[in-house]
Ligand SMILES: Nc1ncnc2c1ncn2[C@@H]1O[C@H](COP(=O)(O)OP(=O)(O)O)[C@@H](O)[C@H]1O
């Protein structure tokens with residue numbers, strides 16, 4: 001799509017296939033927030049959450065997936081949405097996967113609970129054999 005010169009993209013898609021894609025997602029997330037005038041603190045939280053979701057993509061799937069950043073604009077508030085999507089093995093027990101310290105291997109088991117704490121809204125869906133979908137939003141405080 002052609003956009004007028006200087007127009008900020010309100011959606012950015014990052015693909016994650018390997019570990020070395022994670023720092024790119026972290027930088028892109030932080031940059032996306034700052035470019036849209038959101039605070040450095042909010043940008044840091046979103047970038048950290050994006051880092052955990054990106055790590056899960058290369059660690060727990062074979063083909064990776066995507067992290068999509070989207071600007072949320074509502075009449076009274078602004079925010080950022082992180083959407084992680086993959087067509088990996090999926091998660092059989094979602095409640096267990098969200099427990100602090102639970103890991104099927106490769107990590108400390110703090111990723112999903114950490115994303116939940118760092119972000120305001122958190123939603124996860126998964127179908128074993130089909131994939132996993134995580135949506136997490138962070139809202140800017142009014143007037144910031
Ligand atoms: N995208 C994903 N696809 C399949 N399984 C996942 C995915 N993300 C998380 N999981 C499962 O949820 C568990 C908990 O995730 P997390 O809290 O990030 O801990 P860790 O990554 O350190 O294991 C993982 O160990 C894994 O079993």
Ligand SMILES: [Mg+2]
Pocket residue numbers: 052055056107109110111112
């Ligand atoms: Mg993890």
